[in-house]
Amino acid sequence: MDDMRYADPDLCPDCRSDLPHGVRSCPTCSLPVRHALAIELFSTLQHADTLVDRLRSLSNGATVPSAARTTTGLVPPGPVATAPTRPAAPAAPAAPVPPRPAAPVPPPPPAAKPAGPAAPYPTPPRSGLGVAIIPKILLGLGAFCLLAAAIGFLAVAWDDIGVGGRTAVLLTLTAAATGGSLLLNRFELRIAAESMSVVALGMLGLDVIGAHAAGWFGDSSTGWAVATGGAVMALGGTGMALPRFGDGPRLVAPQVFVGVGYLIAWGGLLAAMDHPLVSGHALVVLGAVVTWLSRTALPVRAWSVGIATAVVWSATALLGVGHAFADPTTAGLWIDGAGWSLVASAATLLAPGLVLKRRDLTVGGASVGALLVTIALVAPAVDESAxxxxxxxxxxxxxxxxxxxxxxxxxxxxxxxxxxxxxxxxxxxxxxxxxxxxxxxxxxxxxxxxxxxxxxxxxxxxxxxxxxxxxxxxxxxxxxxxQRADGRSAPxxxxxxxxxxxxxxxxxxxxxxALALVVAALGVVAIGSLVLGLVADGTRQTSFGLVALGIGATGIVLALPSTPIVAVASGILLGMAMIAHFVGRTTELRGVAAVTLSPALAALVWTAGLANDVDARWLGVPLLLLLGVLAIARPRLQVEVPAVLVALVAVPPAIFAADDAGGSLALHLVVLGALLSASALIHESRRELAWAAVPVFALASWVWFGDRGVTAPEPYTLPIAADLTLLGLIHLQRKPDAGTEAALLPGLLLGTVPSLLWVLDDPVSLRALFLGGACLVLTIAGAALRWSAPLMVGSVVGAIVVLREIGPYAGDVPQWVWIGLAGALLTTVGITWERRLLEIRNAVGLLGRLR
The missing domain is CATH 1.20.120 (Four Helix Bundle (Hemerythrin (Met), subunit A))
Incomplete structure (x- = not known):
């Protein structure tokens, strides 16, 4: 029976009959044995065989205690379960079994994956906190509560129980916590033992506080009591960490509290002694000795005390530096002891490396020690002048x-x-x-x-x-x-x-x-940095070039108290930016220089003009022209965008300074429109700027007309309407298939509708005559060219004009005339409608006969 396996490649998994080699289905039961599901079933049976082997090994090696443990585990109490018995192969049937219908041959299955190692026993999914952390939390809270309860009890009953009662209570609680911790550690309850050790060490601190309150320390200061409490905690932690039961480890929490007590003792000594440097050095030496002695037997105490010693050494060294600079005289350094303290701190740093025979620690300690000695030697100079x-x-x-x-x-x-x-x-x-x-x-x-x-x-x-x-x-x-990877030294x-x-x-x-001399000298440095950058390559060129531009901009800031000096600094920056932009070989340098051109140019124009007593109102147009020429000469976004932004900031002050702000604004808008048009004509990539130039010109005309008191609409609307119509005609010439509504309707409406509003208010005027003539021309031209937009605008606007013209005379016409005209109109429309319907019927009949 031991040789039988669930996963047997020679037997059918269903009927357990023999399987010939290479067949795709069982000859007896027609079960497909080469299907993907059959391969998955075989892997599952292999895993079952593995589990059975492991259960058999447990069953064969089981003893009475292990059987007892098994009944309390996964299996219910009762007789020990035996390994499952494999099913025997069924006997051959007496009568022949009718064959099952043959199934279509499936495609060859993929190769079976090799069976991996047996999976471990399934474990329930973990959620929330682990089992091991729960007692730590509970016992930690329990220790905290015990300490809090002890403190609360003593605070309430301190005055009632007397000195003897206090002493008895404190000693009893301390002894109970200490003995409980050691007893729990003896029975391998580590977490509980650690928690109770914390309670015991806390009670030791309360013992010292109680002794100080009872006057056992005499007239000494509280600092000595604190120092004693820290020492007692350190000694108590050492005492509780020393016992070791069997092969179990020593308690960890008491070893950690040795370092805590060390720091508490040092804090108490600082408050109790007049020479904190002496106490600090003494504790450093003591801590170093304890760390060295504990490195093997009590490694946690060694780390705890070592960290505490490092803290004490750092604080003592800083205190020594503070004392050295507070009283940097020779007497204060070498008689009162601050200098010797720094030397002692420096010497202490050499001990770890020398004792452990590690060169890195020795050299590192010597470096910091050299710093401390240097401070001790240099400190007297602080007492002199700066x-x-x-x-x-x-x-x-x-x-x-x-x-x-x-x-x-x-x-x-x-x-x-x-x-x-x-x-x-x-x-x-x-x-x-x-x-x-x-x-x-x-x-x-x-x-x-x-x-x-x-x-x-x-x-x-x-x-x-x-x-x-x-x-x-x-x-x-x-x-x-x-050193650089290519072997070249950095510049x-x-x-x-x-x-x-x-x-x-x-x-x-x-x-x-003179401030001018300072700014000029800074400009020379900037030019030198730019030269160093231009003779270099790559990142070095970019770095020195950007530094040069930054130094030049700093020169402008430093020159702000004097306008002429700002002009000089701006000229230097503008020259460097132009050189960097045209001569530089890196994209970054050229881009930053391009951005710098417009601000530097604006600063130069304004400051140079003001320095030469030029009125501010005359500086806007030259500045706008120069910015425009710069943007046209270098059609790049790095130049154009800063030019626009600078113009928006630097030109308005010139407009506001003019006596006629409206006329000045119109003039600047005309210049701006001309610059936009020039850029669109010169550069093919800037053709879209022509669309921006049209409204700028229109806005300039509107501002000028408004400044001159013009209220008629035609001066405002006709220029833009003519431009839009002209652009529409050009569009129709380029694209004959385009519709006239989108191309011509905006310009025609802008040219006629505002004038129509004025005609409705004043029908008997020269404007009405011209508008009617224009509508007649549009109607005839639209009909001749078969363009819907001019035909529709001309006929509709013209009809409205005609109706408005005959409006005053409509009341003088007899009513029967209007009724007759309406009847004639309706009759004409009806006859025309019926005639069209008759023509459609005749056309349909003709098509039917053609069929």
Missing amino acids: RIAGAVTLAVTAAWVAAYRLLPTTLRTVALAPAAIGSLALLGFDAVAGIVVLARIAEVGPDSPFGVVLREPDPATEPLLTVPSVLVPLALLALLVP WWQTGAVVGGVAAVATLASYDV
């Missing part, structure tokens, strides 16, 4: 940058931290110098002359240190940037030239010099 402090910082930082360059690669990290922090300090000095320069320029009043001089406020730092204070951090950055000397040039301009502006 110029001396800047000079000392520059010298020390330059020395560390040089050391980074000269030291071997494995030791360069030692110089990195002091060089980086010193570079940041130098950039801070540069920022202060830049702010002072901006303040000096802001002190210059508006509308200042070309030769205005910068005089105050006085510089806060040494101006001569500005350039080296920028170049030293740049040198460090050049050393930190890795740091070019970057240094541009950055140093800007710093030199800031140095120049720190002295009493």
